[in-house]
Amino acid sequence: MKQTPSGFRPMGEEYAAYLRDESRTTGHAETISFPTTEQEIVEAVNACRESGSRLTVQGGRTGLAAAAVPFGGHILNLSRMDKVLGMGQTADGFTLTVQPGAVLSELRKKLAAKKFDVTGWSDASKDALGAFMKSGVWFFPPDPTEASATIGGMTACNASGARTHGYGPTRGYVTALRVVLPSGETLALRRGQVFAAGRHLTLTTEQGTTLELDLPTFTMPKTKNASGYYIEDNMDAIDLFIGSDGTLGVFSQMELRLLPMAPQVWGVTCFLPTVDDALTFTSLVRGMKLGEVSMEYFDGNALDILRRQKAEKTAFAALPTIPETAGAAIYVELHCQTEQEAAEKLFAVGDALEQAGGDREVTWVARTESDLDKLMFFRHAVPESVNMMIDERKKTAPSITKLGSDMAVPDDRLFDVMALYRRTLKEEALESATWGHIGENHVHVNVLPRSEADYARGKALFVRWAEAVTEMGGAVSAEHGVGKLKASFLTVMYGQAHIDEMAALKYTLDPQGLLGAGNLFAAREGGRS
Amino acid sequence: MNCIVCIKQVPSTNEVNLDPITKTIIRDGRQSVTNPYDTFALETAVQLKERCGGTVSVLSMGIPATERLLRDAVSRGADRGLLLTDRAFAGADTLATSYTLSLGVRRLGDFDLILCGKMAIDGDTAQIGPELAAHLGIPHVTDVLAITEVGGASVTVETAWQGGVRQVKVALPALLTVQKDVNQPRMPSIAGVKRGLEAPVEVLGAEAVQADAKRIGLTGSPTQVVRTEAPQRDSTAVYIEGDASQQAHKLAELIAGLTEGARA
Numbered sequence: 001m002k003q004t005p006s007g008f009r010p011m012g013e014e015y016a017a018y019l020r021d022e023s024r025t026t027g028h029a030e031t032i033s034f035p036t037t038e039q040e041i042v043e044a045v046n047a048c049r050e051s052g053s054r055l056t057v058q059g060g061r062t063g064l065a066a067a068a069v070p071f072g073g074h075i076l077n078l079s080r081m082d083k084v085l086g087m088g089q090t091a092d093g094f095t096l097t098v099q100p101g102a103v104l105s106e107l108r109k110k111l112a113a114k115k116f117d118v119t120g121w122s123d124a125s126k127d128a129l130g131a132f133m134k135s136g137v138w139f140f141p142p143d144p145t146e147a148s149a150t151i152g153g154m155t156a157c158n159a160s161g162a163r164t165h166g167y168g169p170t171r172g173y174v175t176a177l178r179v180v181l182p183s184g185e186t187l188a189l190r191r192g193q194v195f196a197a198g199r200h201l202t203l204t205t206e207q208g209t210t211l212e213l214d215l216p217t218f219t220m221p222k223t224k225n226a227s228g229y230y231i232e233d234n235m236d237a238i239d240l241f242i243g244s245d246g247t248l249g250v251f252s253q254m255e256l257r258l259l260p261m262a263p264q265v266w267g268v269t270c271f272l273p274t275v276d277d278a279l280t281f282t283s284l285v286r287g288m289k290l291g292e293v294s295m296e297y298f299d300g301n302a303l304d305i306l307r308r309q310k311a312e313k314t315a316f317a318a319l320p321t322i323p324e325t326a327g328a329a330i331y332v333e334l335h336c337q338t339e340q341e342a343a344e345k346l347f348a349v350g351d352a353l354e355q356a357g358g359d360r361e362v363t364w365v366a367r368t369e370s371d372l373d374k375l376m377f378f379r380h381a382v383p384e385s386v387n388m389m390i391d392e393r394k395k396t397a398p399s400i401t402k403l404g405s406d407m408a409v410p411d412d413r414l415f416d417v418m419a420l421y422r423r424t425l426k427e428e429a430l431e432s433a434t435w436g437h438i439g440e441n442h443v444h445v446n447v448l449p450r451s452e453a454d455y456a457r458g459k460a461l462f463v464r465w466a467e468a469v470t471e472m473g474g475a476v477s478a479e480h481g482v483g484k485l486k487a488s489f490l491t492v493m494y495g496q497a498h499i500d501e502m503a504a505l506k507y508t509l510d511p512q513g514l515l516g517a518g519n520l521f522a523a524r525e526g527g528r529s
Numbered sequence: 530m531n532c533i534v535c536i537k538q539v540p541s542t543n544e545v546n547l548d549p550i551t552k553t554i555i556r557d558g559r560q561s562v563t564n565p566y567d568t569f570a571l572e573t574a575v576q577l578k579e580r581c582g583g584t585v586s587v588l589s590m591g592i593p594a595t596e597r598l599l600r601d602a603v604s605r606g607a608d609r610g611l612l613l614t615d616r617a618f619a620g621a622d623t624l625a626t627s628y629t630l631s632l633g634v635r636r637l638g639d640f641d642l643i644l645c646g647k648m649a650i651d652g653d654t655a656q657i658g659p660e661l662a663a664h665l666g667i668p669h670v671t672d673v674l675a676i677t678e679v680g681g682a683s684v685t686v687e688t689a690w691q692g693g694v695r696q697v698k699v700a701l702p703a704l705l706t707v708q709k710d711v712n713q714p715r716m717p718s719i720a721g722v723k724r725g726l727e728a729p730v731e732v733l734g735a736e737a738v739q740a741d742a743k744r745i746g747l748t749g750s751p752t753q754v755v756r757t758e759a760p761q762r763d764s765t766a767v768y769i770e771g772d773a774s775q776q777a778h779k780l781a782e783l784i785a786g787l788t789e790g791a792r793a
Binding site for chain 2: 080268318320321339343346347349350353360361362363364365366367368369370371374375
């Protein structure tokens, strides 16, 4: 590599962790750098382009689709660009300008405590902070399970979480974005300013270069969706980059929109005898139009895993005792303006529960921070426990990993897709646990392989599900992004012709195919790996 | 077994703010929660009711907003609440508070057991329980870990004592203060929340409980908190760059700086 920037370090044992992410996929790379400014990103991008080296962008490495796992070349790790650069005041609230490596959990702490390091902030930012200090509680709604995610990573995969049911995914909260393109030039995008004309988008870089982009012709599913590029007629340019899985540019700065926190946050975990009862309950609650912000599902297998964890492991002893009769559970979260409103909606949930076969005496209501924490611990204990189980099984079958689905279907296909999952898992005699965002017909079916043969059958099953979900008008990845692990599903969902259109769009910006090689599409030959 | 549980409204542990001028804790009601120790006392009482029958009453002295916490206690298994609230109660130390609570206990009528948290997380005195027992002339046991036996006229309890566990049998009626983590306080159910909102919670002032004006509030308090300071804490992260040798040198310099700072 000619003119290697001084910040590039050869990959050694001390950087081994940067070859992996939460998907538990391991890649390979030659060098790594930790830029602290946009200029350093530009220098790294230029060096890679000039030497033909692949370049993989990393944030918190909490992704589940291996988008941040390098397939050769250089790792551009943005974790040291973690500052909050300023605050803005708008007609209806506040915005925060952050670097891409800002960690979600830290950002939440700063917002809750209203404590920011204002070094380098403009006077306008400080004025906005002054108004913010006097103005109630504000929050950044996206809530992926892994709070060590970075804002850049969340923007790159358009992350979702439990509250996406009510608040939508990350996309709606990114109001401005600075992007370093593979050419080394920069884009400053602000929502509401640059739009496509039909399916053609013209962008002008800050250096004055005009880019003409033909957008793919597919129609996105009308469900929660994080599968491939966001494309629609006359779309806002910023939306092309949000959710682009690190393939179109490197984010160097983003502006986030904050929302006022509802004064009353109530959560309730409801137990139901069977999965079908839980689906009926879901339909009933959705029909009531309560404005619930989350509906999170746990099947009987997930509940059994938690029962075992509570009995066997001290770390899980604090889990509340799950009722014996429960064959499924659904957590509903309500954000309300008054206690009376919250109570009325809670009682309506109780009515739906009784109608679906549950019992309002056998529910867990959380109205205090400490009880809400208990219910969050309960929800997060499921994936954590499954990861522990898989790690244990890897000792005897080293090549297996967790197989977690991420597909969503339209409301009217919820019963169909859940029946499909159950029937095919039974046919294949695979162990599984299912949980997730039932409010958006988006559950994570986790196949828990015990052997390599189980793993192979599970992978084959996921391809069948991708076909069926596509047939139902759904999305093959609803929130994790496609990354490297779900690229083949994307082909199932859109067909090769549309994948080629997406690839053509990418190669217009990145002719050598160096950025995020292997994400969304098979890596193009030629880039030095 | 009729139990009375005393609960206190305290600031949410994560969000204690001191008024920069008066140095007193800002209590705006919204951030307040039930003292965590008291939640274990309530759960102990509700489990006793489930085991032996009887009733659970909750009692508090506090600002009017405390009624919300009494209703919350009902949603978690208590049957009724009594809130003592009056401007005349304000500024009470533990002696005046425990006297006031004793009037509440008398108002609630016959009881077998009074349960309190070991202490409140804001005042940290652990005095209310024993003082209340003294006002009522009943025996008390502090730091209870478990109630091992319930008889008609006594209970046997285990308490933390000098690094070990002591078994104590105490005649009823009695007062117990319970340690934290002795049980897992339940969450309310939807039906419980409804009961909480509809429950009878009596709200009484000083006159209604025939309080002696000289023994309540600031007037009845021989002790006063003169000032409270928030402890200063500081933490920073430093990235150490370079090869192993350079990093080791840098680290040694940093440690030397810290130890000198500590000596200075």
